Amino acid sequence: MATDLKTSADEVGVGEYQYGFRDSTENYVFHSRKGLDKAIVSQISEMKNEPAWMREFRLSALEVFFEKPMPNWGGDLTHLDFQDIYYYVKAAQGQEKSWDDVPEDIRKTYDRLGIPEAEKKYLAGVKAQYESEVVYGSLQEDLANKGVIFTDTDSAMKDHPDLFREYFATVIPSADNKFAALNSAVWSGGSFIYVPPGVQIEFPLQAYFRINSENMGQFERTLIIVDEGASVHYVEGCTAPTYSSESLHSAVVEIIVKKKARCRYTTIQNWSNNVYNLVTKRAMAYGDSLMEWVDGNLGSRLTMKYPAIYLMEPGARGETLSIAFAGKGQHQDAGSKMVHCAPNTRSRVISKSISKSGGRASYRGLVKFNKGSENSKSNVVCDALILDPISRSDTYPYIESEENNVTIEHEASVSKIGEEQLFYLMSRGLSEAEASAMIVTGFIEPLVKELPMEYAVEMNRLIELQMEGSVG
Amino acid sequence: MASLLKIEDLHVAVDEKPILKGVNLELRQGEVHALMGPNGSGKSTLAYALAGHPKYEITGGSIEIDGAKLNDLDPSERARLGIFLAFQYPVTIPGVKVADFLRHAVTNVRNPDRKEGEGLVPMKDFRKELRSRMEELGMDTEFARRYLNDGFSGGEKKRMEILQLAMLKPKFAILDETDSGLDSDAVKVVSEGVAKLSGPNMGVLIITHHERLLEFNHPHQVHVMLSGRIVETGDAALAKELHDLGYAGIRERHPQIAAEETEVAKV
Numbered sequence: 001m002a003t004d005l006k007t008s009a010d011e012v013g014v015g016e017y018q019y020g021f022r023d024s025t026e027n028y029v030f031h032s033r034k035g036l037d038k039a040i041v042s043q044i045s046e047m048k049n050e051p052a053w054m055r056e057f058r059l060s061a062l063e064v065f066f067e068k069p070m071p072n073w074g075g076d077l078t079h080l081d082f083q084d085i086y087y088y089v090k091a092a093q094g095q096e097k098s099w100d101d102v103p104e105d106i107r108k109t110y111d112r113l114g115i116p117e118a119e120k121k122y123l124a125g126v127k128a129q130y131e132s133e134v135v136y137g138s139l140q141e142d143l144a145n146k147g148v149i150f151t152d153t154d155s156a157m158k159d160h161p162d163l164f165r166e167y168f169a170t171v172i173p174s175a176d177n178k179f180a181a182l183n184s185a186v187w188s189g190g191s192f193i194y195v196p197p198g199v200q201i202e203f204p205l206q207a208y209f210r211i212n213s214e215n216m217g218q219f220e221r222t223l224i225i226v227d228e229g230a231s232v233h234y235v236e237g238c239t240a241p242t243y244s245s246e247s248l249h250s251a252v253v254e255i256i257v258k259k260k261a262r263c264r265y266t267t268i269q270n271w272s273n274n275v276y277n278l279v280t281k282r283a284m285a286y287g288d289s290l291m292e293w294v295d296g297n298l299g300s301r302l303t304m305k306y307p308a309i310y311l312m313e314p315g316a317r318g319e320t321l322s323i324a325f326a327g328k329g330q331h332q333d334a335g336s337k338m339v340h341c342a343p344n345t346r347s348r349v350i351s352k353s354i355s356k357s358g359g360r361a362s363y364r365g366l367v368k369f370n371k372g373s374e375n376s377k378s379n380v381v382c383d384a385l386i387l388d389p390i391s392r393s394d395t396y397p398y399i400e401s402e403e404n405n406v407t408i409e410h411e412a413s414v415s416k417i418g419e420e421q422l423f424y425l426m427s428r429g430l431s432e433a434e435a436s437a438m439i440v441t442g443f444i445e446p447l448v449k450e451l452p453m454e455y456a457v458e459m460n461r462l463i464e465l466q467m468e469g470s471v472g
Numbered sequence: 473m474a475s476l477l478k479i480e481d482l483h484v485a486v487d488e489k490p491i492l493k494g495v496n497l498e499l500r501q502g503e504v505h506a507l508m509g510p511n512g513s514g515k516s517t518l519a520y521a522l523a524g525h526p527k528y529e530i531t532g533g534s535i536e537i538d539g540a541k542l543n544d545l546d547p548s549e550r551a552r553l554g555i556f557l558a559f560q561y562p563v564t565i566p567g568v569k570v571a572d573f574l575r576h577a578v579t580n581v582r583n584p585d586r587k588e589g590e591g592l593v594p595m596k597d598f599r600k601e602l603r604s605r606m607e608e609l610g611m612d613t614e615f616a617r618r619y620l621n622d623g624f625s626g627g628e629k630k631r632m633e634i635l636q637l638a639m640l641k642p643k644f645a646i647l648d649e650t651d652s653g654l655d656s657d658a659v660k661v662v663s664e665g666v667a668k669l670s671g672p673n674m675g676v677l678i679i680t681h682h683e684r685l686l687e688f689n690h691p692h693q694v695h696v697m698l699s700g701r702i703v704e705t706g707d708a709a710l711a712k713e714l715h716d717l718g719y720a721g722i723r724e725r726h727p728q729i730a731a732e733e734t735e736v737a738k739v
Contacts, residue, residue, distance in 0.1 A: 419526070420563045425573070426547035427523045427557055428636060429580035431588060435548075438576070442567025442619065 017299070018465060019113065020242035020272055023105040025213045028131075030090040034215065035083040038062065041185050044088045048154055048188070051161075061174035061184030068178040074333045074364070075302040080276055085217040085248055087186045089131040095152060102128075102136050110136070113239065115208050122454055124203035125150045129220055130210050132188040143201060149194040150205055153221045156192035163194060167225055171254035171282050180280045183219045183252040190220030190251065195230040195261075204233040204266070204452065211240035211247055211275065222253040224263060226289075231262035235455065239299070242272040246301070249275055255283035257291045259313070264292040266455065270462060271299035273329055281307040282337075288315035294450060297324045297332050298462055306364060308337035311345035311376070321447045322351040323459070325466055326359030326391070335365035335396075340373035340406070349380040352444050356387035356467075362394040367408055369401040377407040384414045385443050387436065437467040474501040475538050475554070477644045477675060483532035484514075484521045491517045493700040494533065501643055502672040504689050506711055507679045509697030510719045513733070515679045516560065518697070519648040523557040524550045537643070551577075552584035554643030558633040558650050564621040570632070571602060571616040574639055581640050605638040609665050627658040634665040644675045651685045663688035683715040696722055699733040 025031070030047065032040055041062050045055040070077050096102050099116050110116060110128055119126045125139035127150070134152035143150070149160060157164045174184030191207045211218050226232055240247060249271060257263045263283065271277055277300040285291040293307040309318030320336035338347035353361035367378045384393035395412050417439055425435035441448075441460055448456045477499045484492040491514050499505055509515050521528040522535060524547040535542040542550055565573070579592045592598075606613050611631055621629050630650055637645055647666065651659045667688045670676045678685055686708070694710040695702045698719075703726045704710065713721065723730035 418563065421565055423523075423525050423547055424559065424563045425565065425577075427551055427555075428573070428577035428640065429548055429551035430576055431548050431580070432546070433588060434576060434580075438568055438573065439565060442565055445567030445619075 017242055017272055019239035019270065021109075021112070022241035023109055023212050025091070027103065027105070028089065028091050029093055030088070032086055032088040034086055036062075036085070036087055036186070040087055044186060044188065047088070047090075050157070054157065057169070057174070058185050061181045064175045065178060065181035065185055068181060070178065071304075074304045075331045077276070077302070080246060080248065084245070085215050086213065087217050087219070088188060089213055089216060090133050091131045091212065092133070092135045095134050095155070096136050097138060099136060106130050106135055109210060109212070110208065113208065113210070113237075115206075118206070118454065122203055122452070123206050124201055125205040127152060127191050127207040128210070129189045129207065129218075131212055131216060132218065134189050139205075143199075146199050147196040148199060148201065149192065151192050153190040153192045153223060154188065156223070160192075160194070163225070164192070164223075167223055167254070167256060169254070171256065171284055172252050172280055177280060179250045179278045180252055183221060183250050183280070186217070187219045187221035187252065190222040191224070191234070192222070193224040193232060193234060195226045195232045197227040198229045199227075200231045201233070204235045206235045206237070209236060209238040209249075211249065211271075214243045215245055215247060216240075217248040217250070220251050222251065224253075224255045224265070226255070226257050226261040226263045228258045229260045230258075233264040233266065233452075235266040235268070237268045237270070239270050240272045240275050243274050245274065247275045249277045249279070249300075251279045251281075253279070253281040255291065257283060257285045257289040259287045260289060261286075262290045264294065265307075266294040266296075266451065268296045268455065268459065268462070269299055269303065273299065273301050275300045277303040277305065279303075279305045281305065283307075283309045283318070285309055285311050285316040285318055287313035290317045291319070293320040293322075293336065294447075295320065295322045295334065295336075296459060297322075297334050298466065299330075300332075301329060302331045302333070304333045306335045306337050306366070308339065309347065310339045311341055311347065311373075313342045314344045316342065316345045318345075318347040320349045320351075321450055322349070322363075323444050323447050324351070324353040324361045325463065326353070326355040326361040327466055328357040328359060331360045331362070333362045333364055335363045337366040337368070338378055339366075339368045339370065340376040340378070341370045343372065343374050343376065345373060345376045347378045349378075349382075350447065351380075351382040352447055353382075353384045353393060354387065354440055354443065355384070355391035355393050358390045360392040360394070362396065363412075364396040366398040366400070368399075369403045369406045369408075371402040373403050374405040376403070379409045380411070382412040383443070384412075385417060385440065386414065387417045387440075433467060437464045440467055474672070475643050475675070476500050478536045479518075479522075479533070480536070481533035482518070482521065482530065482535065484517055485529050485531050486517065486527055490531070491700055492521065495697075495700070495702055497695060497702060499644060499675040499677055501675045503692045504670060504676045504678065506686055506691040506694045507677055507697060508681070508694065508711065508714055510733075513697040514700040515697055516648055517700075519557055519646045519679060522550075522646055523547055523555060548580070551640075551642075552581055556637055556640055556642035556645045558630075558637055558645065558647045560649040560652060562621050562629045562633055564619075566619055566622050568620045569617055570620050571599070573620050574602065574636065577636070578639050581642075602639065605635060608668070609635055609638065610661060611635060626653045627655070630654060630658065630662055631665075634662055634669075638665070638669055641669075642674065644677070645670070646677045646679065647685075648679045649681065650678075651680055651682060656684070659684050660688075683711055686711055698722060698726060699729050701729060703729055
């Protein structure tokens with residue numbers, strides 16, 4: 001019976017990354033040469049026909065990038081060679097409003113990823129970025145009529161220059177860190193969202209990021225402004241083909257949540273295991289607003305990502321729900337930063353990590369109470385599940401407080417998958433793989449149930465795929 | 473023909489320490505046997521060894537159902553052949569709903585050759601069946617949506633074991649001190665539940681310290697275990713003797729094995 005199961009597992013190829021297929025790059029519109037220097041940055045700006053201020057912004061960011069040392073904490077970046085990467089690759093001529101107009105290869109890829117189908121069923125708008133540029137975009141007409149803007153960031157700079165300039169790089173300056181500087185120098189694509197005061201967007205807006213070519217660098221730049229009393233749920237998904245050489249994804253995401261507004265940003269990151277995922281995400285939350293990061297990290301070789309929320313005015317609330325899954329050859333160094341800058345602010349971080357087959361999951365988080373943040377409260381819970389003796393989990397919680405009258409609660413737990421739990425489930429007829437998958441699914445259930453139904457199903461399916469074939 | 477669970481000269485070690493030293497027992501579908509014995513005599517070890525816990529190493533002898541050897545099968549394969557163990561201390565599986573777990577279990581046990589990833593039993597039929605079994609056991613159907621054993625009282629956990637027994641309908645059920653830690657009302661509910669479930673298609677091995685469970689489940693045979701061996705087999709009268717007089721008589725009648733028991737205790 002055991003042999004039968006193994007055969008069937010081989011036949012359907014379980015345990016393999018299912019998005020590792022690739023398209024031909026023959027018909028690409030433009031492919032920059034490898035490497036990074038002033039000429040490449042100027043070329044990107046020129047190709048995009050940008051205003052002078054943006055070219056200068058890029059070039060000064062490039063200097064900052066070269067000056068800043070590589071981080072010596074977090075994950076191992078020694079194999080990342082910045083000169084071995086393509087910084088700008090354009091696969092299609094422009095952005096289309098109909099899938100039929102998207103080049104066939106690319107359209108087929110998104111079909112396989114299930115995006116057009118999801119769009120029909122439950123999304124209010126979609127952006128599809130392929131390599132460096134957005135190739136498809138849609139937004140429900142009634143939302144457009146209400147003044148909602150959902151476009152790619154390059155178009156926003158041209159079509160809404162004042163709004164763009166007012167907020168761009170105000171949340172994350174280019175000198176914030178080495179990778180924010182890199183993104184500022186070579187950014188391309190990403191989503192720009194503006195939700196006017198009082199407008200509630202019922203269904204999620206989704207962006208889907210796909211890397212296709214080898215040694216590719218993807219540097220999208222996302223800017224979301226949720227005006228007073230408005231609300232939006234934005235979802236991003238990411239995949240890439242599997243190559244033996246490294247690719248780099250280094251995004252910057254800036255969010256402004258105004259008074260009484262609400263923003264939820266959900267990420268289901270499932271890059272192939274050759275992608276370095278080094279992302280800076282930060283939100284400013286104003287009076288009585290709510291900012292939520294739901295951050296699912298399943299793929300990549302190394303992820304370093306700590307979504308931050310600055311609680312700027314009284315009554316602001318910030319929440320991060322973080323799920324990390326580290327399999328063979330993977331290091332997920334993820335967490336959250338909560339910075340309390342005003343009185344009566346609240347933050348909550350719930351992090352669940354799973355490591356297996358030699359993977360490493362680290363929680364790295366900061367809770368900071370600035371002077372003047374009295375009566376504020378933070379609650380951090382980190383649970384780690386380690387599935388085998390060769391895998392690893394670490395927790396690095398940092399707490400800084402300049403205020404006395406604040407409350408911080410921190411709980412952390414590490415558990416190994418219980419032999420007794422496995423035995424119990426198997427004694428009821430579940431196979432070892434099914435039993436492990438069930439225990440893992442149960443472990444993340446409190447987070448997954450926060451996701452909209454479709455994403456919860458997707459998350460559980462991805463976890464099950466990760467678990468299958470994991471038992472020898 | 474009724475299936476036969478045959479345990480022959482079974483030796484089991486835990487962490488290389490011998491616990492069972494040659495157990496012989498035959499249980500047929502439709503029979504109820506009681507297994508009694510003092511603490512540490514090896515009753516739970518036998519239960520775990522039958523279910524296939526990886527820590528309980530079979531060092532000699534065999535476990536067979538109708539001639540097919542179980543020794544090298546994993547717990548899942550044994551469950552699919554009709555073995556069920558009702559645990560003394562069921563573990564908690566946080567985040568896993570009772571109904572989801574049971575639907576997987578029922579699917580695998582009823583389709584032993586099911587390949588991973590193949591469909592589960594139809595939701596509608598499953599729900600209907602689960603609801604009626606829960607009602608029969610006097611359980612709130614809300615339990616189906618709770619996480620498995622998470623925050624359950626002792627009595628609720630035991631009832632959950634009996635519910636699983638009712639859904640999985642094994643050929644052979646081993647009840648490991650299912651009556652322990654329960655008040656008399658709960659024992660009554662569990663005992664009646666087992667009595668309702670057992671019948672011509674189920675062989676039941678009741679491991680117990682007490683006689684209470686046996687009032688509702690009249691045993692065809694009563695086995696007494698001492699220091700890793702079954703030293704006596706009798707009928708209900710033997711259970712009554714143990715209940716009234718304890719194990720002193722047993723130890724007197726088997727002085728050599730009783731002596732070994734103290735040796736084990738000394739180690």
